[in-house]
Amino acid sequence: MSKYLNGLAGVLAGTLIFTLPAQAEKLGLGRPATDDEIAAWNHDVNPAGAGLPVGSGSVEDGEALFGDYCAICHGDFAEGVDNWPKLAGGQGTLNRKDPLKTVGSYWPHLTTTWDYVNRSMPFGNAQTLTTDEVYAVVAYILYSNDLVEDDFVLSNENLLDIELPNKDGFIVDNRPETEYPKWSGEPCMTNCKESVEITMKAMVLDVTPEETKARKVQEMIKATNPRNAPAAEAVPAAAEAASPAAESPSAVPDAALIAKGETVFKKCSACHQVGEGAQNKVGPALNGIVGHPAGAIDGFRYSNPLKKAAEDGLIWDEAALTQFLSKPRDFIKGTKMSFAGLKKDEDIAAVIAYLRSLSP
Template sequence: MSKFLNLFAPSLGGAAAVLGGAYILADQFVVDMPAPARGELVTPAEAESHAPAAEETAAADSDMAAVETAEAEPEAVAIPEATEAAYEPGPTFGLGREATDEEIAAWDVNVMPDGRGLPEGSGSVLDGETLFVERCAVCHGDFAEGVGNWPSLAGGEGTLADADPVKTVGSYWPYLSTAFDYVHRSMPFGDAQSLTADETYAIVAYILYSNYLVEDDFVLSDENFLDVEMPNADGFIVDDRAETEYPDWRTEPCMENCKDAVEITMRATVLDVTPEEENAEETADDEQMVEEPVTEDSTEEEAAEATAEMAQPEEDEEIDPELVAAGEAAFRKCKACHQVGDGAKNRTGPVLNGVVGRVAGAIEDFRYSNALEDLNEEDFVWTEEHLAAFLEDPRGYIKGNRMSFAGFRDEADIEAVIAYLRTFE
């Protein structure tokens, strides 16, 4: 027993000493805050500065205790006001320091439609083409036509009223600042804000060029930025539904006797919805008389089409089928902007049906560059020789045209593409 007490007594005494010391320290240094003041936090610096004032306030409170006791009724009214004031949010803790103007400018990169936020700089279309191919073409294509499901940045003119509109920078966006802000802030994908101001100006200039809004010698800068007019600048309206439509929806709807009287405005027999039996035969005869001329016209059209189909193989026999197949494969580089065949429409570039032997710039409803419009006035004809020279070096052969394609490097591809285009004459 004596051995057990020798071991247990020191352990128990040590534990009691530690717990007692902890209790004394906690009771001495931790002061419970009054309930009304618990919603208010004060920084250590403010606590030190307000310590003398707190002592004076405590002394004044003790002196006025008797007065407050005598005025118990007014105090009952004042207590709620004091309590509400005590629960008002106090000063918050300050983290770090205020940001400098340079630090704010680093993340505040907003560019507004009126030009606010534009950085100083400039960039040309030619520089933008190189940058676009290196940094943007993997998603948006070499000509801003879009790759796969990535969005197109060019084209789409006149499609906003269609069931499937193509919304691009040229066809939809009302302000050029939107393009600059987005490219400068969020592009390229995965490497955002890596472009300098000059590089951003150049890429935006190339996007404008791809939408036929500027010429190839255009240089975009912070000085002429607001001079660029977007085609759809007037295509947006102010949302005034709160003033024009919402009041109509909030009125009490009519549930009964909403119309004074029912009035018959037309008879079904007059509208020929349900013709009477005695007139049915006459109606059938009239329909046959109307259909007969259509049948004759259809026969003539079918005969003409058959004649054209019989004549077509004779023309096609002169063209090497293997050369046409090679031209179709090479023409894939042109499909981003041009269409051929039945149902072809103008896209970024004009339809190329019948281009061989046609006067340059002759497609209606397509906006050509000034260079091609001048050639049209000169009756410049796209012969095979002219086409070959143009396809080899589009910009060098016709100065000032808007074609983005750099040209075919292989003469065999040029010959094959021309043969392929001849099949759509």
């Protein structure tokens, strides 16, 4: 394309206010798309409902479909399994720490849910649901979020009438007003602050993957740095959390088992903290949990079934933990812990040994 024509296209695009196709030198490459081809690929649905096909589906049908196609990842009640997305719950959590973002709590438009289920789900078998089945699955997701009753039928006629709770929760990117003026100009070069203190170390959480040089370096730090020696006056939290074997009060701590348990615990660390300064996250902090009465970590909001088990005197001894960790939701029906469970007995034993090694 010549420079002259490039320039002309720019002028046209910039000055004409009525609708015109862009005029530029065309090379005549490609071929016209047929109507059938466009229909086969053009599935997107926008918030105004453009692209939404005729159809309908009930909560009742959706429940069965969801159980068959979706529950393996998203849970029977759309509550999510492992790290797979939770599709229900979380309303009122957006302004809290670690908000729970679901269709009910976060998504602004129901058309987006329809569009995504239609085009990208089920995972590993996308675009296999019929139009009516998509309506049914979306109806069930609404029901899971307490947004419709169990006799509800969703259709192209009423989908746009459903307002999701967070529809007004979004603003257009305002960094140019709120951030850019604040963080521009000549920065300070000398004596920019009075003092500098380390306020947090990554080693406290110790979630860096294994088999990396970083891991080896961490081990080197633990082994060689006098700051990290247990005998030092102020033991850094990192050493305490990361070298439990040295500090364990139990008579014969099996260092290898504990180390293995520390590794297995990474599966838990997305939700549970341990070590000094451990706080309740998605799950409660777990220092001293072995032998501890259930449902008794300060400040954690347990599920009702777990509270009930605690009232009945459940103690997290080795036997109870072993059962719980193998299939949490079988041991306590309705527990908030969405983890599916540890398959191997040796992993369970190791993680219990690790938890036992952490002082309360």
